[in-house]
Amino acid sequence: MAKRIVLMERPPINTCTGCRSCELACSFRHERAFNPEKSRIRVIRTEYGISYPVVCHQCSRPPCVEACPVRAITKNPESGLVYIDESLCIGCGLCIEKCPFGAITLHADKKVAIKCDLCDGDPGCVKSCPERVLALADVNIVAQRTRAAWVKFRG
Amino acid sequence: MAFKYSAYTGRYLRVDLTKGEIKEVETEEWRARLYLGGNGFGxxxxxxxxxxxxxxxxxENRLILSTGPLTGTIWPTAGRLEVIGKSPLTGIYGDANSGGHFAPELKFAGYDMIIFQGKSKRPVYLWVEDGRAELRDASHLWGRGTWETERIVRQEHGDERIKVAGIGPAGENLVRFAGIIxxxxxxxxxxxGAVMGSKNLKCVAARGELDVEVADDEFFDYACEVQQQILSDEYTPSTSRYGTPGLVNPMNEISRFPTRNFQRGDFPYANEISGEVLEKKFLVRRTGCYACPINCGRAAIVREGPFKGTYTEGIEYETINALGARTWNRDMASIIKGDLLCDDYGLDSISTGGVIAFAMECFERGIIxxxxxxxMKLEWGDPQVVLELIEKIARREGIGDVLAEGVARAAxxxxxxxxxxxMHIKGMEMSAQDPRSQQSYILAHVTSTRGADHLKGFPCIDETGYVDAAVKRYGEQYxxxxxxGLSTKYKxxxxxxxxxxGAVTDSAIVCKFGTHFPPAYYWPELARGISLATGMQLDAAExxxxxxxxxxxxxxxxxxxxIGRKDDIQPKRIMVESGTGRATGYTAGPLLGPMLDEYYELRQWDKETGWPTRAKLEELGLKDAADELDKIAPSRRKNRW
Incomplete structure (x- = not known):
């Protein structure tokens, strides 16, 4: 199954609250420092208290892979992971421009593109999310859960 | 050279507003070791x-904005900002503390603390970014509300990620209970906030991309463990779900909910202003401060009626009591509106509600x-009066000019x-903790170093009876x-x-939600967390x-x-008048004396003067303070208030 970081929330109670624990966990896992600017997951807070974690969806047809002029980004056909090889990346930022979600960032010091690599299957963001709304799951599992909730709600 | 201890930035700023000079200073090793951060630094x-x-x-007064060693890390609730200065409301030591996301941003911008001194000739704000700071003109921001100020500053720099802490018109107009928002x-x-205003400083805006590093990698796993400890506490789920407004009903049930300017401890209409009502009718989303597992914040909107469209993120227990029960106001929509006004004008909603309730009672009794x-007819429970008075206070118009001085001066x-x-202690309006129904709070209110206050001692153990925590912390014998709650023994x-x-949580800086309420973790966890973060090797005793x-x-x-023992006294009303409900027959009077005796004894403070003894101060390495106090004999003047 191709897994990715998913948000499973039911506002207004069960929701991302914008605490940004995920950003801190992510930066610590990858950088051994707390720095939201170096996090692969970013919580965006807009008006009316809405917060939403933006992270790579590990697209089936990733525009970043197509955009990369040096083939530093590859998609693993088995695990589904879209991976940036930092040693190949030239930091041109074309992938950043092409990502429809803003899920890729240029690393402030290393000047290479960084994005979610699913932490080898044990993501720090999922571990640290106090609201338990982040999960590592196949997107179809999310659909299944939503279906179940909907049918339960329908009664 | 890098700073000896991790988790600090190792630098702070000294800003002389008179000269318009900014100096960068290396954080002193002794300062971190002896005073930790935040509250201690200030x-x-x-x-x-x-x-x-x-x-x-x-x-000559100082205004200090400080972070602590845990600020910016993933330690649960480590997003708080500490502000310290001499208080214009009480004339003594003053501090305040807020959540949000500002303090971590200040640390990512490269500084442990900012000390402001002097007074600028014209309105300015301080811009801090990645190890650089500069004073900028703020004349276009002067007179604006705090929300609008934030918007303009972000637009000016073209960066939505900027965090701003500043004042509204209330601080500019030197309202003695203006806050920093x-x-x-x-x-x-x-x-x-009024001290900030007196210095012609509108706000501090911060933006940073620098790392916060910790001494030991184990810190991360340990912080997650403590997060779990908070999440699994039996009282966390209700605070998460209803926020602090969830306390309205339980506190009202035990008659600890000051009503009608402390005429009573319960509000017959509490059901209409409870956390449950907030969720059902007004809640948009739950929101959280930086790195918080509890997420008590409420984004709320009024969907119908005269205040339709009012949106606020600041509604909480104290505000609901102050602008609600305290003034006999049962209209939740108006309380939400009042909360927005207090935030935007930059007012302390606790003191604001306190001074309005005081004015209403004076009106009722023909004093004014x-x-x-x-x-204006200051009738109890009239939402329009509450809202109008908030505006008048913030602008210092008419009666608002008198009320802006606080209840002690207005009286x-x-x-x-x-x-x-x-209803004040040392000039500070009392918060929504009626001590008649929880006797430990009489002592906590009078011994608080900033005047009437629930957040210094914050004795929650006897509130509704946390038996497990009491046994774990103090032992079964008590x-x-x-x-x-009605006993003074061991309090x-x-x-x-x-x-x-509390002094340590305010210095680390973390929220008291976790250490005090709910009492989920304690000295050992905090000592281990700070040690892993800084490399200081502190144990609980140290x-x-x-x-x-x-x-x-x-x-x-x-x-x-x-200040001395003569000032550690409660307002006369709660000494004389009994509480209601479970506190019927209980005042906050006769047992304070013995409690104070016992407290001073535990503290090794002189029982007559209430001053720390030389022996105690020397033991704490505060010989210079002992010397200075010796120079001025204990004041024999009568009570200041």
């Missing part, structure tokens, strides 16, 4: 640099009349026995009295411990000593200003 600066008798509004989160007690109020001005209805020990723990040092130095600051 206390030490205030003691060293603000001598006896300085007018809080003069350029960051995105609807308020560091508002003690009136330090329509002649004094400019024709002196009104005369005719108004003092009896001024049951059952220690968890009995001095609990209050003292809470004050020291950390406790830091808390004790900070608290004693605050008391010394107050002693130097003439």
């Amino acid at each position: 206390t030490k600066v205030l003691w060293d640099e603000v001598p006896k008798g300085v007018d809080p509004f003069s350029p 960051t995105s609807g989160r308020a560091a508002a007690r003690s009136g330090l 009349s329509e002649k004094d109020t400019g024709g 002196k001005k009104f005369g005719k026995g108004a003092e009896y209805y001024a 049951l059952p009295e220690i968890v009995d 001095p020990m609990v209050v003292k411990d809470g004050e020291e723990l 950390l406790k000593k830091i808390g004790e040092r900070i608290y004693n130095l605050q008391r010394c600051f107050n002693a130097r200003e003439g």
Whole structure:
């Protein structure tokens, strides 16, 4: 199954609250420092208290892979992971421009593109999310859960 | 050279607003080791640099914004900002503390602390970014609300990620209980927003991309463990779900919910202003401060009626009591509107509600009349009066100009026995913790170093009876009295411990939600967390000593200003009038004396003067404070208030 970081929330109670624990966990896992600017997951807070974690969806047809002029980004056909090889990346930022979600960032010091690599299957963001709304799951599992909730709600 | 301890930036700023000069200073090793951060840093600066008798509004006063070693890390609730200065409301030591996301941003921008001194000729704001700082013109921001100020600053720099902490018109107009606000989160007690205003400083804007590093990688896993500890506490789910407004009903049930200016401890209409009503009718989303597992924030909107469209992120228990029950107001929509006004004007909602309730009672009793109020009828429970008075106070218009001075000064001005209805301690309006129904709070209110206050001692153990936590923290031998809200037994020990723990949480800086309420973790966890973060190797006893040092130095600051046992007293009303409900027949009077005796004894403070003894101060490494206090004999003047 191709897994990715998913948000499973039911506002207004069960929701991302914008605490940004995920950003801190992510930066610590990858950088051994707390720095939201170096996090692969970013919580965006807009008006009316809405917060939403933006992270790579590990697209089936990733525009970043197509955009990369040096083939530093590859998609693993088995695990589904879209991976940036930092040693190949030239930091041109074309992938950043092409990502429809803003899920890729240029690393402030290393000047290479960084994005979610699913932490080898044990993501720090999922571990640290106090609201338990982040999960590592196949997107179809999310659909299944939503279906179940909907049918339960329908009664 | 890098700073000896990890988790600090190792630098702070000293900003002289008179000269328009900014100096970068290396954080001193001793400062971190002896005073930890936040509250401790500020206390030490205030003691060293603000001598006896300085007018809080003069350029000589200091305003300190500080972070702590845990700020910016993933330690649960480590997003708080500490603000310290001499308070214009009480004339003594003042501090306030807020959540939000500002403090971590300041640290990512490269600084542990900012000390402001002097007074700028024209309105300015401080812009801090990645290890650089500059003063910028703020004349276009002067007069604007806090929300709009944030928007303009972000637009100006073209960066939505900028965090702003600043004042609204109330701080500019030197309202003595004006606060410093960051995105609807308020560091508002003690009136330090007015100190900011007196310095012509509108706000501090921060943006940073620098790392916060910790000494030991194990810190991360340990922080997650403590997060779990908080999440699995039996009282966390209700705070998460309903926020602090969830306390309205339970506190009302035990008659600990000050109503009608403390005429009683329960509000018959509490059901209409409860956390449950907030969720059902007004809640948009739950929101959280930086790195918080509890997420007590409420984004709320009024969907119908005269206040339709009012949106706020700041509604919480204290505000609901102050603008609701305290003024006999049962209209939740108007309380939400009032909360927005307080945040936007930059007012402490606790003092604001307190002073409005006081004015209403004076009006009821004929102490003031329509002649004094400019024709306004200050009727109990009228939401329009509450809202109109908030605006008048913020702008210092008419009666608002008198009320902007706080209840103690307003009572002196009104005369005719108004003092009896001024519910304050050392000049600070009382918060929504009626001590008649929880006796430990009488002591906590009077021994707080910033005047009437629930957040210094924060003795929650006996609120509704946290038996498990009481046993774990203090041992079985103190049951059952220690968890009995109406008993005074063992409470001095609990209050003292809470004050020291609080001084450390305010210095680390973390929220008291977790250490005090719910009592989910304690000294050992905090000591381990701070040690792993900084590399200091502190144990619980050493950390406790830091808390004790900070608290004693605050008391010394107050002693130097003439404060002593004579000032550790409660308002007369709650000494004379009994509480209601479970507190029927209980006042906050006769047992304070013995409790204070026991408290001073535990603290090794002189029982007659209430001053720290030389032996205690020397033990804490505060010989200089002992020497200075020796120079001024304990004041024999009568009570200041």
